[in-house]
Amino acid sequence: MPAANESVLARRAEIVAALRAIVPGEGTVDDETGMRAYETDGLTAYRQMPFVVVLPETVAQVAAVLKYCGQNGIRVVPRGAGTSLSGGALPLEDAVLVSMMRFNRILDIDFANRCATVQPGVTNLAITQAVAHRGFYYAPDPSSQIACSIGGNVAENSGGVHCLKYGLTTNNILGLEIVTIEGEVLRLGGKHLDSAGYDFLAFMVGSEGLLGIVTEVTVRILRAPETARACLLGFPVTEDAGRCVAAIIAAGIIPGGMEMMDRPAIHAAEDFVHAGYPLDVDALLIVELDGPQVEVDHLLERVEAIARDHGATHCRVSQNEAERATFWAGRKAAFPAVGRISPDYMCMDGTIPRRELPRVLKGMAELSEKHGLRVANVFHAGDGNLHPLILFDANAEGELERAEAFGADILKLCVAVGGCLTGEHGVGVEKRDLMPEMFTEDDLKQQQRVKCAFDPDHLLNPGKVFPTLHRCAELGKMHVHRGRLPFPDIPRF
Amino acid sequence: MTDRLRPRDAAEVADTIRWALAAKEPLEVIGGGTKRAIAGPGQTAYALEMADCAGIVSYEPEELVLTLAPGTPMAEIEATLAARGQMLAFEPPDYTALLGAEGVPTFGGAFATNFAGPRRIAVGAVRDHMLGVHAVSGRGEPFKAGGRVVKNVTGYDLARALAGSWGTLAVATELTVKVLPRAECQTTLMLEGLDAEAAAEAMSRAMGFSGDVSGAAHLPADIAPLVVAGATASITALRIEGFGPSVAARTAAAEALFAGLPQRRAETDESIAIWRAIADGAPFVGTDEAVWRCSVPPTAGPALAAAAPGGSRSYCDWAGGLVLIATPAVGDAGAAQLRANVEMCGGHAMLLRAPVDIRANVATFHPMATGVEALAKRLRTAFDPEGILNPKRMSREAA
Numbered sequence: 001m002p003a004a005n006e007s008v009l010a011r012r013a014e015i016v017a018a019l020r021a022i023v024p025g026e027g028t029v030d031d032e033t034g035m036r037a038y039e040t041d042g043l044t045a046y047r048q049m050p051f052v053v054v055l056p057e058t059v060a061q062v063a064a065v066l067k068y069c070g071q072n073g074i075r076v077v078p079r080g081a082g083t084s085l086s087g088g089a090l091p092l093e094d095a096v097l098v099s100m101m102r103f104n105r106i107l108d109i110d111f112a113n114r115c116a117t118v119q120p121g122v123t124n125l126a127i128t129q130a131v132a133h134r135g136f137y138y139a140p141d142p143s144s145q146i147a148c149s150i151g152g153n154v155a156e157n158s159g160g161v162h163c164l165k166y167g168l169t170t171n172n173i174l175g176l177e178i179v180t181i182e183g184e185v186l187r188l189g190g191k192h193l194d195s196a197g198y199d200f201l202a203f204m205v206g207s208e209g210l211l212g213i214v215t216e217v218t219v220r221i222l223r224a225p226e227t228a229r230a231c232l233l234g235f236p237v238t239e240d241a242g243r244c245v246a247a248i249i250a251a252g253i254i255p256g257g258m259e260m261m262d263r264p265a266i267h268a269a270e271d272f273v274h275a276g277y278p279l280d281v282d283a284l285l286i287v288e289l290d291g292p293q294v295e296v297d298h299l300l301e302r303v304e305a306i307a308r309d310h311g312a313t314h315c316r317v318s319q320n321e322a323e324r325a326t327f328w329a330g331r332k333a334a335f336p337a338v339g340r341i342s343p344d345y346m347c348m349d350g351t352i353p354r355r356e357l358p359r360v361l362k363g364m365a366e367l368s369e370k371h372g373l374r375v376a377n378v379f380h381a382g383d384g385n386l387h388p389l390i391l392f393d394a395n396a397e398g399e400l401e402r403a404e405a406f407g408a409d410i411l412k413l414c415v416a417v418g419g420c421l422t423g424e425h426g427v428g429v430e431k432r433d434l435m436p437e438m439f440t441e442d443d444l445k446q447q448q449r450v451k452c453a454f455d456p457d458h459l460l461n462p463g464k465v466f467p468t469l470h471r472c473a474e475l476g477k478m479h480v481h482r483g484r485l486p487f488p489d490i491p492r493f
Numbered sequence: 494m495t496d497r498l499r500p501r502d503a504a505e506v507a508d509t510i511r512w513a514l515a516a517k518e519p520l521e522v523i524g525g526g527t528k529r530a531i532a533g534p535g536q537t538a539y540a541l542e543m544a545d546c547a548g549i550v551s552y553e554p555e556e557l558v559l560t561l562a563p564g565t566p567m568a569e570i571e572a573t574l575a576a577r578g579q580m581l582a583f584e585p586p587d588y589t590a591l592l593g594a595e596g597v598p599t600f601g602g603a604f605a606t607n608f609a610g611p612r613r614i615a616v617g618a619v620r621d622h623m624l625g626v627h628a629v630s631g632r633g634e635p636f637k638a639g640g641r642v643v644k645n646v647t648g649y650d651l652a653r654a655l656a657g658s659w660g661t662l663a664v665a666t667e668l669t670v671k672v673l674p675r676a677e678c679q680t681t682l683m684l685e686g687l688d689a690e691a692a693a694e695a696m697s698r699a700m701g702f703s704g705d706v707s708g709a710a711h712l713p714a715d716i717a718p719l720v721v722a723g724a725t726a727s728i729t730a731l732r733i734e735g736f737g738p739s740v741a742a743r744t745a746a747a748e749a750l751f752a753g754l755p756q757r758r759a760e761t762d763e764s765i766a767i768w769r770a771i772a773d774g775a776p777f778v779g780t781d782e783a784v785w786r787c788s789v790p791p792t793a794g795p796a797l798a799a800a801a802p803g804g805s806r807s808y809c810d811w812a813g814g815l816v817l818i819a820t821p822a823v824g825d826a827g828a829a830q831l832r833a834n835v836e837m838c839g840g841h842a843m844l845l846r847a848p849v850d851i852r853a854n855v856a857t858f859h860p861m862a863t864g865v866e867a868l869a870k871r872l873r874t875a876f877d878p879e880g881i882l883n884p885k886r887m888s889r890e891a892a
Contacts, residue, residue: 443638447638450651
């Protein structure tokens with residue numbers, strides 16, 4: 001992390017007083033007990049006590065806090081519900097932690113325009129709950145949806161199990177209100193579909209709190225599908241399961257969800273929740289189709305036929321909601337199930353082209369040997385997002401380090417086969433130092449120039465995403481090399 | 494007279510931009526050149542033309558991923574995808590005829606403008622399907638962002654963010670886009686004789702019903718016959734696409750939803766032709782009117798159209814969220830009135846087509862709030878500090 005700013009540390013009492021004048025009472029927290037709750041997020045291996053915590057309630061307070069911090073060169077770490085799995089909300093020793101969880105109101109539900117405007121601290125699930133009575137829902141459903149905030153979803157461009165069909169957060173956001181580090185309030189987008197100029201929403205969504213603090217979000221809401229049915233497919237050979245996924249998509253079928261588990265994950269889940277998963281297979285697929293009843297029934301027949309053609313030995317189609325829920329129960333409990341068979345586990349988050357799955361699983365087995373640690377895999381087969389769970393014991397000497405090295409090797413493998421470091425958990429601090437595996441120095445410099453357009457002094461969430469911080473003045477310099485015409489090498493007409 | 498420079502690959506694109514920087518010669522960046530008229534008259538001595546940076550780099554139907562060079566003609570892409578039963582789901586409009594242009598539309602042009610067609614309400618715009626980009630910035634430096642997979646949050650989402658930047662930040666040299674299966678069949682349910690208010694209400698109901706409507710447009714009585722042969726009243730068109738049995742069942746459900754209203758169906762071929770005409774602005778092709786493209790909250794669309802300047806013609810797509818308005822090409826072509834109306838409901842109005850003398854006094858792009866405009870300028874500087882790429886194209890000032 002960037003070295004703490006000593007002059008900021010030395011001025012703590014003055015800074016706390018200034019923040020308390022903006023956010024009075026319990027809205028400014030500077031005692032150790034109160035701040036302890038904020039020392040980590042969902043990536044609990046990293047801990048750091050914040051410098052001070054503020055919990056603003058109004059946009060004016062957010063603007064005043066950021067303006068004060070901006071003018072005084074004080075770093076800021078934005079935080080939503082704190083469920084980040086990549087350390088996106090990890091505090092810094094010298095940074096004001098701004099918790100947005102008091103922004104918890106639903107401001108407007110507009111069924112006629114199919115959108116809802118909410119404050120960023122509203123949980124993902126609460127949006128769906130607020131519109132469900134009229135048959136609507138908010139599509140992205142990260143597995144933390146009961147707890148994670150929509151503001152955090154915007155910061156991380158959160159996904160879920162339905163991304164192939166319904167998109168990520170970025171595909172479901174219509175408008176944002178943000179506050180810049182200068183304390184300026186900007187409204188981007190709205191209830192209309194296309195942006196008027198640059199696509200600021202695309203810059204903001206997934207920017208991991210490095211560009212501004214979101215104070216209002218307008219999301220698309222969709223009519224909930226008429227029905228959903230799932231089928232459970234078991235394959236003795238993993239490659240066959242992969243080919244089956246490709247064949248389903250090649251047949252023009254886009255399932256609402258398509259999840260794969262490997263043998264260790266199947267066994268852990270079955271032992272835990274008794275979902276009726278076959279134990280004599282190497283790969284299990286859950287294929288869920290949603291939409292109009294007649295379509296779902298029609299396509300399930302096709303999926304079943306494709307699966308049998310591709311070597312599925314187990315094939316069960318849910319006959320009712322209870323059975324569908326049972327199929328999912330094992331998958332949804334996969335993480336805690338793995339937690340039962342290992343003192344600790346680390347969840348990775350690479351994405352790969354689907355066809356590379358057999359190669360990646362084989363490579364992972366070799367890496368498992370190399371690092372002497374077990375791994376279980378759950379895989380969003382529809383969109384190629386892989387979640388290897390590395391099993392280790394943090395109390396055993398050196399195992400955490402080995403697990404981290406194993407994880408890094410897995411992500412390098414994902415990049416090597418044409419994938420990426422993170423599909424939905426974000427870069428944060430966890431994968432920051434792996435960024436050069438995927439991007440060149442020039443790629444990262446251009447990304448940082450975007451940062452400079454929003455936050456020229458690197459005050460917002462520094463130490464996240466980028467392995468090396470360049471000063472904006474340095475990044476802005478340009479050397480014009482030569483005045484030579486590139487012709488006649490380049491055709492001109 | 495504009496000199497056209499036609500680089501053949503990313504290295505030559507970078508060379509050209511570096512030369513332009515050194516020579517202080519701004520470049521107009523064009524793909525097939527079919528949308529040039531939107532920017533007004535040419536203002537640079539040199540054009541960077543991407544037509545020779547063309548071709549499909551890789552296409553993997555089972556991964557739903559297509560990688561191509563930006564100069565690839567749209568028709569080539571659509572034929573390649575159709576052969577495997579797939580499509581660019583955002584249904585790019587072809588404004589070549591509307592703008593009276595020559596040439597062929599390219600993928601780069603769709604990416605640069607982020608123009609999407611009727612299916613936008615169901616699946617999103619060009620930006621929603623972008624996965625990765627290789628580009629050369631206005632600094633003459635190559636960079637890449639994103640990748641070749643659907644789920645990817647590694648770094649800022651520049652593949653999406655550069656869509657719709659009209660070539661003012663960087664010149665894309667390779668693009669990766671998500672494709673989707675093409676529907677087996679489609680049916681369009683046409684409700685006849687609804688006024689603007691009733692149409693807005695009907696389209697909201699249709700989009701809020703579980704039949705997965707993938708196109709919702711309202712064609713007033715003067716426009717309807719130009720799109721639907723034999724139409725004698727306004728038509729509110731609702732498209733339902735997908736697998737055969739599903740389309741049949743959903744269409745029946747939609748008919749039941751609007752039972753009591755005069756209605757008829759257009760089956761696959763007629764349906765395809767109707768939506769092509771709606772997408773491409775066919776009712777306004779070949780006239781001397783100015784044409785506006787307005788993006789507003791869907792329920793506001795029909796009213797915005799109804800309140801257009803006297804003598805205008807208009808229709809709505811995107812369930813009301815996109816309004817194409819043809820205004821008499823006199824004065825400011827209705828700019829002040831239209832933009833004031835748009836301000837009231839939220840959204841923006843772009844001047845798509847206008848004679849040169851009107852463009853001289855009316856900005857193509859809708860004015861932005863001061864703070865947002867300042868941020869846009871800083872972003873521009875972050876990619877293109879000298880303003881070497883398309884210097885005036887996104888300007889808020891008149892051409």
